[in-house]
Amino acid sequence: MLKKRSFYVVMLIIGVGCIGTSFFFNDTITKPIAGSLIGIGAGFIGMSIVNLIMKHMERKNPALEKQSLIDFNDERNISIRNRAKAEAGDITQWLIMGIAYITILISAPLWVTLAVVIVFLIYHFIGLYLISKYQKEM
Amino acid sequence: MKNRLEEIRRQRGIKQEELATALEVSRQTIGSLENGRYNPSILLAFKIALFFDMTIEEIFIYEEEKPC
Numbered sequence: 521m522l523k524k525r526s527f528y529v530v531m532l533i534i535g536v537g538c539i540g541t542s543f544f545f546n547d548t549i550t551k552p553i554a555g556s557l558i559g560i561g562a563g564f565i566g567m568s569i570v571n572l573i574m575k576h577m578e579r580k581n582p583a584l585e586k587q588s589l590i591d592f593n594d595e596r597n598i599s600i601r602n603r604a605k606a607e608a609g610d611i612t613q614w615l616i617m618g619i620a621y622i623t624i625l626i627s628a629p630l631w632v633t634l635a636v637v638i639v640f641l642i643y644h645f646i647g648l649y650l651i652s653k654y655q656k657e658m
Numbered sequence: 659m660k661n662r663l664e665e666i667r668r669q670r671g672i673k674q675e676e677l678a679t680a681l682e683v684s685r686q687t688i689g690s691l692e693n694g695r696y697n698p699s700i701l702l703a704f705k706i707a708l709f710f711d712m713t714i715e716e717i718f719i720y721e722e723e724k725p726c
Contacts, residue, residue: 590678596687596696 525575528568535564609643616640660719664692666710681705 538561545554578585591597620636667677674692678685683702690696691706698706698718707714 590682591684593682594684594687595699595702596690597684 523571525572528571528575531564532568532572535561535568537561538564613640613643616643659697660694660721661691662717662719663688663706666712666717667692670710677709680709 538557542554542557542561545551545557574588578588616636616639620633620640623633623636667674674685674688678688681688681702687696691698703714703718707717710717
């Protein structure tokens with residue numbers, strides 16, 4: 521989705537905030553939290569910087585901005601994006617089931633297997649909910 | 659579904675880029691429409707027909723799929 525410049529500035533600040541906060545979690549127990557925060561922060565910062573550069577280039581070149589908007593709203597591109605997302609989702613559901621079987625094979629704790637199966641079930645329930653929603657809408 | 663988009667566009671001396679800009683779609687969409695790889699939505703079909711001041715049926719030719 522095309523976002524405004526301010527959205528990426530906020531994301532950048534959140535990213536820096538996440539990395540800053542990670543320094544407060546420096547003992548052995550909370551180290552995984554620090555690692556997660558650094559990961560999330562780095563992701564947010566990277567994404568924000570790339571998008572801010574894109575926005576800056578578009579602002580300098582209005583023709584580029586217009587073309588980017590046309591490409592984003594183009595019905596064929598929307599159709600391609602939605603189809604790709606749907607197929608990727610379909611593949612992901614089987615990967616999730618594959619992970620569930622791997623967790624059984626490697627004798628992982630039961631909660632890990634259950635968590636993966638719950639994710640698989642959530643995927644299906646969201647799918648059913650969306651089918652019902654769109655059937656009412658269309 | 660077949661269409662006469664390329665033929666009509668060439669007759670009018672319009673470039674793909676110009677048609678794409680006028681219809682607010684990408685140039686690739688015009689190319690795909692002309693090659694018959696992509697069928698437009700009814701809204702885009704109307705936009706195309708309005709642009710050329712023609713009816714949808716004059717541009718797009720519906721063909722029933724033959725059973726296998």
